Amino acid sequence: MIIQENQFRKMKSFSLKEEKDPYEGTELFKIKQLSSRTKGAFFEHFTKEALKNKGFQIEKPKSSDHDFILSRTLKVEVKGSFLWNKVNTFRFQQIRSNQDYDLIIFLAAYPRKIVLYGAYKQEAMKFLQVQNSNGEWIHNQHGGKGKNSGTFFIDCLPENVSWMKELSEIL
Numbered sequence: 001m002i003i004q005e006n007q008f009r010k011m012k013s014f015s016l017k018e019e020k021d022p023y024e025g026t027e028l029f030k031i032k033q034l035s036s037r038t039k040g041a042f043f044e045h046f047t048k049e050a051l052k053n054k055g056f057q058i059e060k061p062k063s064s065d066h067d068f069i070l071s072r073t074l075k076v077e078v079k080g081s082f083l084w085n086k087v088n089t090f091r092f093q094q095i096r097s098n099q100d101y102d103l104i105i106f107l108a109a110y111p112r113k114i115v116l117y118g119a120y121k122q123e124a125m126k127f128l129q130v131q132n133s134n135g136e137w138i139h140n141q142h143g144g145k146g147k148n149s150g151t152f153f154i155d156c157l158p159e160n161v162s163w164m165k166e167l168s169e170i171l
Contacts, residue, residue, distance in 0.1 A: 022083065022111045032082050032109075043080030043107045044068075050116065056171070065100035070171075075100060077121075080107035084155075093141060093153040097125055105167060108158050116167040117158040127163050128152040 023029045031042050044067050048058050051070065059069040066075040077099065081090035090108050104124055106117040128139045129148065136145035139152040158164040 026111050028082070028109055028111065028114075039080065039082075040078075043109075044078045046114065047076075047078045047080075047105055047107055047116065050114075063100060066102075070103070074102045076103050076105055077101040078105045078107060080109060082109045083111070087155070089155045089157055091153060091155050095124070095128060095141075095152040095154070097129060097150045097152070103170070106158055106164055115158070117164040118167045118170045119163050119165065120170075123163050128154065 021029070021032075023032045031039060034042070048068060052058055057071050059072065061068050062075070065077075067078045068076050070076050077095075079092040079095060081092050083089070084091055090106075092106055095104065101121055104119050104121060106119070108115045108117060129152070130138055132138055137148050138145070139154055140147070140149050141151045141153045142149040154161070156164075
């Protein structure tokens with residue numbers, strides 16, 4: 001059966017409710033539309049600039065395991081996210097346990113503000129590298145829940161996560 005485009009309007013039994021993107025009309029709307037790689041570069045650049053503006057020293061990374069060095073000592077990895085429309089949470093991904101960094105900065109891009117949260121890697125891994133009572137890896141990003149891939153994600157609102165603190169509380 002073929003249904004022509006001009007017949008779509010006649011079909012009333014199901015209509016799609018168009019949801020407005022909460023970022024539409026904001027400064028962040030165009031950035032949200034970019035590829036994941038380009039958004040990641042934006043998150044990293046924004047974080048560095050915000051820290052420089054607060055007087056922190058930023059240095060180039062010593063390896064590809066982290067994004068930059070903060071104040072000559074802390075190896076920093078940046079993870080950013082926009083709100084996921086359907087669930088109104090952020091998804092921070094590609095959090096790797098085997099990479100060399102000390103601090104994760106979580107950039108939460110709300111429609112009209114950006115908030116930087118942080119957690120030391122050791123603390124974050126206590127909560128990300130966990131199994132439920134069935135032995136499943138709760139936050140495992142790759143390879144299903146049956147084995148520890150070493151790469152994790154978390155869906156959350158950072159203000160509701162006890163181990164994520166506003167960056168100003170950490171630094």
